[in-house]
Amino acid sequence: MIDDSHDIRTTQAAAASPQAGATALEAAPKAAPRPKPEVKAEPKNETKTETKTETKSEAKAETKSEAKPDAKIEAKPDTRPSSADASGTVAEQGPEIAAPDAGTDSHEKPGKAKGSRRTKSAGSGATKSAKVAEKAANAAIEARIGHRFADPSLLSTAFTHVSALKSSKKRGDSYQRLEFLGDHVLGLIVSDMLYRSFPSADEGELSKRLADLVRKESCADVAKSLGLLDDIKLGAVGAGAGARLRKSVLGDVCEAVIGAIFLDGGYTAASGFVERNWTERMHKPRRPLRDPKTVLQEWAQGKGLPTPVYREVERTGPHHDPQFRVAVDLPGLEPAEGVGGSKRAAEKVAASVMIEREGVSGGSNDG
Template identity: 85%
Template sequence: MKDEAKDIPIQSTEPAAGADGEAATKTLATKTPEAKRPESKTPAKKKRVRSSKAKASDANAALEARIGHSFADPNLLMQAITHVSALKSGRKRGDSYQRLEFLGDHVLGLVVSDMLYHAFPNADEGELSKRLAELVRKESCADVAKSLGLLDDVKLGSVGPSADARLRKSVLGDICEAVIGAVFLDGGYAAAAEFVRRNWTERMHKPRRPLRDPKTVLQEWAQGKGLPTPVYREVERTGPHHDPQFRVAVDLPGLASAEGIGGSKRAAEKVAASVMIEREGVGGGNDG
């Protein structure tokens, strides 16, 4: 008995024809994904980067010129003018100017002490100490920083316009000492000493404030010379009653009189004493 053959549908391998006679199925082209290439900087971006670097380089060169020292390690200079508020997260306070300030403070003291020792051979320890204290005080360092134009170079964080101005002025003395420390580390003692001498010599001979009362200085000098106490006399009084001006002379035997003018007799006497001190080269006054 024969098995009955079952009609098994055979799937045609020919593509079905569409209405227009074309194959309905289409072969899809498989695209291999390409690795994404990093975007290269456009010429405009490259130009901006170069311009930014050039400006920073020019600014550093200008700052070095004002300071008078070309840094082998520019990072030291940048650290010297960086306030704690400008440090990015994760950086230590030691990355600001503070450590350099500590070093510069002591370098400044040593150099100025050496300058005073040689400039005033007749001054005693007390006078030298007073002169040193006047020259290394924060206000004196801030004056040097201002004269070098460092006010706008200080790097601060976002503290607001009004606080920015106050903070810049308050840290100027510290920044100056930090710059000295940076110069010392970069160029050694000779470079640091040159910086200090260049900026402190004139101040050393002409301090902003009298180190001692000039009348006291003149009297002690006169006594040391065996002379009597200086005599002050009013030469002239001018101006209205509410705003008088006094001209006073000071006399010592064997010396020409010296005169001074002031808004009071005492002020005029101090000026007269200062004039005689400077003229006679007396130590302990402004010019020693």
């Protein structure tokens, strides 16, 4: 129920006094509307305030809630790369996570890197020094034999004994194949030299001369005169065994050198080497042209002595390259000894020693 007592009183007062009523009437309308805007305005203001406050607080809360997770997500890969990596971070973040590890390794490995560099540089320096030394040694050999190799590996192979090869390498990497080739090249060149130098000699005489000039002892003499003994590459053998082995294979190495020259420079180069080192020997043979065992036996029979007896004194060297020392005996004479790669070769050397010592005539032909 609405209380209108105040309006009634005002109307009555206006009727009693016109001036006072007018004043009261003027005051009444002005005072009346005040409660209305106050009642109506309060809810609106509160609503707006609450709306604004809620909107702002929600906006701030949402902004903070959105900003904080983003910041945390972005900060985690930078501050904790290990946890990010373990939780399966996306592939795009992989390089960013790996970057600190690379940096850490770069700080931890400089010493190792420097050490490896020093080791590599030392190894390369030693390799270069070895190559320089080998090149100088090859140049000295080339100067002595009178041929400069276009393929230095041929020269190196010609001086490599099978004992110097590693287990992984084949025997063909030693001088043996070159020796086989050089033996036949030498025979061809010397045959040509004999044919041109002795036009009146028959086939028998030429064959005897050829046999003497191409024998292992003749080749060993040539190699010794060129100073090739110490250039032979051997494996792990004792000093004494190495010296004996070098002497025994010296003729083989000489033939291998001829084969290497033939492969490197052809027939002309090989012929030049043989002519320089065999021409003098061809015109002045130093050993009997006939087999020394035959010469000694004929001489012994002429003296009324029995047939010479040959006996093995010693066998040395590895199984694949043995060395035999053989002595020859005749009654009333001191034994003579010879060394060779086979029993027959050693017997020939022993017979030659006895022939030279006893001054047997008719064993040589100066032709």
